[in-house]
Every structure is written in structure tokens, then in C-alpha cells.
Amino acid sequence: MSLLKFDRSVPTPALFASFLALDQAILDALPIGVYACDVEGRIVRVNQRAVELWGRAPKLRDPEQKFCGSFRVESLDGDFIPPGETPMALAVLTGKSFEGVEAVVHNPDGKRWVARVNVAPLRDDDGAVVGGINCFQDVTHEHQMRVALERQQRTFDLAMIASNMGTWRYTLADNICIYDHNAQRLYGLTEARFLHDKDGVEAKFHPADMDLMWARVARALDPQGDGRYEVEYRVRQRDGSWRWLSAWGLVEFEGEGAGRKPVAIAGASRDLSELKQSEELQRLLTNELNHRVKNTLATVQSIVNQTLRGAVEVDAARKTVNARLLALAGAHDLLTARAWAGADIADLVARTIAPFPAGQMVLDGPSLVVLPTQALALSLALHELATNAAKYGALSRPEGRVEICWSVQEGEVDLSWRESGGPPVAPPSRRGFGSRLIEHASRDIAGRFRLDFDPAGVRCWISAALAPSEEGLRASA
Numbered sequence: 001m002s003l004l005k006f007d008r009s010v011p012t013p014a015l016f017a018s019f020l021a022l023d024q025a026i027l028d029a030l031p032i033g034v035y036a037c038d039v040e041g042r043i044v045r046v047n048q049r050a051v052e053l054w055g056r057a058p059k060l061r062d063p064e065q066k067f068c069g070s071f072r073v074e075s076l077d078g079d080f081i082p083p084g085e086t087p088m089a090l091a092v093l094t095g096k097s098f099e100g101v102e103a104v105v106h107n108p109d110g111k112r113w114v115a116r117v118n119v120a121p122l123r124d125d126d127g128a129v130v131g132g133i134n135c136f137q138d139v140t141h142e143h144q145m146r147v148a149l150e151r152q153q154r155t156f157d158l159a160m161i162a163s164n165m166g167t168w169r170y171t172l173a174d175n176i177c178i179y180d181h182n183a184q185r186l187y188g189l190t191e192a193r194f195l196h197d198k199d200g201v202e203a204k205f206h207p208a209d210m211d212l213m214w215a216r217v218a219r220a221l222d223p224q225g226d227g228r229y230e231v232e233y234r235v236r237q238r239d240g241s242w243r244w245l246s247a248w249g250l251v252e253f254e255g256e257g258a259g260r261k262p263v264a265i266a267g268a269s270r271d272l273s274e275l276k277q278s279e280e281l282q283r284l285l286t287n288e289l290n291h292r293v294k295n296t297l298a299t300v301q302s303i304v305n306q307t308l309r310g311a312v313e314v315d316a317a318r319k320t321v322n323a324r325l326l327a328l329a330g331a332h333d334l335l336t337a338r339a340w341a342g343a344d345i346a347d348l349v350a351r352t353i354a355p356f357p358a359g360q361m362v363l364d365g366p367s368l369v370v371l372p373t374q375a376l377a378l379s380l381a382l383h384e385l386a387t388n389a390a391k392y393g394a395l396s397r398p399e400g401r402v403e404i405c406w407s408v409q410e411g412e413v414d415l416s417w418r419e420s421g422g423p424p425v426a427p428p429s430r431r432g433f434g435s436r437l438i439e440h441a442s443r444d445i446a447g448r449f450r451l452d453f454d455p456a457g458v459r460c461w462i463s464a465a466l467a468p469s470e471e472g473l474r475a476s477a
Contacts, residue, residue: 028047028049030049032049033053033134033135033137034047034049034050034133034134034135034136035050035058035133036133036134037066037092037131037134038061038130038131039092039129039130039131040063041066041084041089041092042060042062042063042066043058043060043061043065043066043067043069044060044061045060046058050069051069053105053113053136053137053138054069054070055071055107055108055111056108057069066083066084066089067084067086067088068089070105070107071106071107071108072105072106074103074106076102076103076104076143081103087101087117087134088117088134091121091132092121092129094121095123095129097120098119099118100116101116101117101118102115102116102117102143113138114138114139114142114143115139116136116139117135118136119132119133120132120133157181157182163270164186165182165186165269165270166182166186166268166269167183167267167268167269168180168183168249168266168267168268168269169266170265170266171264172221175195175196176193176195176196177193178192178193178194179192179194183268183269186245186271187204187245188204188236188237188238190238206234206235206236208234209232209233209234210233212233213233216229217229220249220262220265221251221262227250227251228248228251229247229249229250229251229265229267230246230248231246231248232244232247233245244271244272244273245269245270245271245272246270246272247268248267249265249266250265250267252264252265323387324380326355327352327380327382328376330354330379331343331351331352331375331376331378331379331380332376334347335372335375335376340372342370342371342372342375343369343370343372343375344369345365345406345415346365348378348379349363349404352378352379352382353382353404356386356390356395360394360400360401360402361401362402362403363405364404365407368466374447374464378415378462381460382404385417385458388458389402389422389458392423393422393423393425393457394419394420394421394457395422396423397421397422399421400420401419401420401421402417402418402419403418403420404417405418412447412463413464413466414461414462414463415461416459416461417458417459417461419458422457424455425453425454425455425457426455448461449461449462
């Protein structure tokens with residue numbers, strides 16, 4: 001940018017007089033606007049370019065038009081600047097110089113443009129201010145480009161923040177990597193400059209990832225390659241934790257052919273921590289699902305084998321298998337609804353006995369959560385007890401009753417099954433699959449079990465440790 005310069009070696013009164021004595025043709029030939037004010041702020045000289053920029057010609061030495069020939073001047077933020085507060089006025093009134101100050105100028109015809117001004121006060125031999133000279137030019141296009149670039153940069157920065165990304169540039173000559181503000185946060189840095197030497201790398205990057213990182217760097221720097229760099233690694237944060245990042249970039253080369261050599265890598269990094277955590281959770285869930293599927297299939301196999309063993313009628317055996325599998329499926333539905341964090345025992349009991357006469361059964365107990373393994377075992381045990389009661393016990397007669405009660409005592413859930421009003425009960429001559437299944441269920445819930453064939457009705461007690469909280473259930477699961 002070419003601006004009028006002032007020779008500070010020339011006495012200012014002489015400089016002022018020289019400027020006033022300049023031929024108008026010389027002033028008008030200047031590509032920038034130039035004007036001078038006396039100590040009272042009156043415009044005493046102006047060139048043609050200033051008149052063109054202002055859109056009007058000021059009256060020289062007019063006491064009503066001081067310091068500025070513009071119709072109206074505003075700051076870049078749109079605030080009005082009175083003539084007595086313009087840079088020219090401040091230069092004349094305070095003796096200060098101003099360089100590169102920008103303001104918005106309004107012309108009489110409504111045109112608005114951005115001016116950049118350089119103002120110098122003029123003093124006499126005693127140092128007193130005798131006037132000022134202002135050089136200015138239209139920088140509207142430059143200002144608009146700068147504003148557009150700033151807006152684009154803000155958009156880019158917001159996009160980087162929103163996508164957990166940051167940019168960097170690594171120069172091979174000095175082994176320095178410069179990180180932008182977002183990248184500094186991702187890499188746990190306190191400044192932009194990072195020395196990529198052996199100590200710096202070992203302190204920042206995970207030991208298990210460094211071989212892969214250097215291998216990808218070497219491949220990207222190969223003059224015969226495409227210069228693309230991409231890797232995933234862990235970087236140490238300021239609190240000692242590790243953050244997963246994905247880094248990718250492109251190598252800058254100099255020269256061609258055999259003389260082609262890499263000079264820098266410019267790229268970006270993105271936070272992969274949430275993705276890696278999701279992948280790890282997915283892996284754990286897959287393993288847990290496989291484990292549960294195997295256990296469920298083993299339970300189904302046991303139910304089918306034990307039911308069919310010694311079965312005389314195929315239809316009866318099929319109905320028994322179906323009923324037991326439905327009880328198992330019902331427990332699975334309750335667990336799925338809670339993401340396998342457990343099941344409410346009240347819902348579990350109600351769902352298990354739903355196929356049986358509701359008017360003959362009394363339920364009493366609080367709402368509480370049991371572990372997944374406990375839920376599956378209890379559903380099978382309650383189904384067997386209800387099925388046996390429907391065939392031989394209290395539910396085989398209209399007047400029969402079954403009471404299912406549960407309570408919590410000292411961190412354990414105690415469930416009792418009590419039948420009454422049914423046929424007299426006699427101990428079985430042999431242990432059937434139902435009895436063995438109930439006993440096996442007690443082992444699955446890591447609790448205690450007792451089955452009593454009281455003549456007045458079957459009694460059963462099951463106790464198991466209660467999970468302390470939802471968090472405890474998830475941890476146990």
C-alpha cells in the first residue's frame with residue numbers, strides 16, 4: 001500500500017508551508033486522498049482524489065466544516081464518529097499520529113465505503129501543533145475480503161469444534177509440529193509448538209501405537225508414493241489419561257523426479273474416544289450375548305431332554321416343553337425391556353403365573369429388581385410350582401388357593417410359595433424333573449431352597465442375595 005510519507009527531518013512549519021505551496025496538479029495526481037487542516041481544524045488544502053472519495057468538495061477554510069470533508073463517518077461497528085473525534089481532530093488536538101485506522105464513510109448520495117487513514121500532526125519549531133495532514137484511500141474490497149475470510153475462519157473453527165477435530169502442520173527441517181487451538185486441546189498441549197523428537201514422542205504417544213505411527217509416516221514421506229498419511233493412535237492427556245485420535249494428512253514435496261523430497265505434512269486429527277468406547281462396548285455386549293445364548297440353549301436343551309425322558313405321550317410332552325419355554329421367553333422379554341440390567345420381581349411373578357387361574361392366586365410383595373440369572377431361574381421355578389399345583393395341588397380344585405409372598409431382609413429377597421385347599425399332599429416316590437429344575441434354579445440364583453410336601457399343601461422357600469442398586473445390577477451383569 002502506497003501512502004504519502006512525511007520527512008521528519010524537515011522542520012514542520014516548513015513542511016506545512018511546502019505542502020500548501022505544492023502545485024495542485026501534483027496533488028491531484030496522487031492515487032490517494034490527501035488533505036490538510038490548520039490548528040483550528042479548518043481544511044486548507046485538498047486533492048481531487050479526496051473530493052472523489054468524499055463525493056463532494058469541501059469549502060476551504062470554512063469554520064463550519066472542520067477536520068473532515070466526509071458527509072458522515074462511522075466506526076466499523078456502525079457507531080457515529082463526530083468530526084471533532086475523527087483521527088484528524090485527535091491528531092490536531094492531542095498531537096498523536098494514527099496509521100492504518102479504518103472507518104466507514106457515508107457519501108451524500110448514500111454510498112458507503114471503508115477508508116483507511118494515516119494522519120500526522122504538524123508542529124512548529126517550538127513543538128506546538130500547527131495543523132495536520134491526512135492521507136486516506138478506499139479499502140472496501142480489501143475489508144470485505146477480510147470480513148469474508150474471518151467469517152469463513154469462524155465457520156471452519158466451529159465445524160472443527162463440533163466434529164472434535166483440529167489441524168496441524170509438521171515440518172521436517174526443524175522437527176516441529178504446530179497445532180491449532182482445537183488440536184492443542186485434543187493432544188493435551190498447552191502451546192501450539194511441539195518438538196517431535198524422541199523424548200517428546202515417547203512422552204505424548206502410547207508405546208503400543210508408536211511403531212504403527214512411524215511406519216505410516218515413513219510410507220507417506222516416500223517420494224515415490226502419494227504422500228497420504230493416516231493413522232489411529234492414543235495420546236496422553238494432561239491428567240495422565242489416554243485419548244484415541246485419528247490423524248490424516250498430506251505431505252508437501254519440493255522438486256520433481258529424483259530430486260523430489262518431502263518438507264512437511266499438513267493434516268487434521270479427530271477425537272475417536274467415543275467411537276473406540278462404543279466399539280469396546282459392542283465387543284463386550286457381543287461376548288455377553290454369546291454367553292447368554294449358550295446358557296439359554298443349554299437350558300432349552302435340558303428342558304427338552306428332561307421333559308422327553310420317560311415321556312409316554314408325545315402331545316403331552318410337547319405341551320410341557322412349550323409351556324416351559326414360554327416361561328423362559330417371558331423372563332427374557334422382561335430382561336430385554338430393561339436392557340438386561342435385571343427384572344422387577346413383581347412383573348416376573350405376574351407374568352409367570354398369568355396362564356393359571358388368577359382368582360385362586362394371591363400375590364404380596366414389594367417392587368424390586370433381581371439379577372438376570374435370578375430372573376430366569378425364578379421364572380422356571382415358579383412355572384414348575386404352578387404347573388404342579390394345577391395338575392395335582394391347590395390349583396386342581398376351584399376352592400384351592402396359592403399365596404406367593406416375597407420380602408427383603410438383610411440384603412436378601414425371600415420368596416415363599418404356599419398352597420392350601422387342594423387335595424392332601426403326599427411326598428413323591430421319586431424326584432421328577434420339576435423338583436430337580438427348582439433345585440437347580442436355587443443354585444443359579446446363588447441362594448437357598450427348601451421344598452416341603454406338607455399334607456395341607458406344597459410349601460417352597462427361595463432366598464437369594466439382592467442387588468444393591470441399578471448400577472450394581474449392570475456391574476454384575
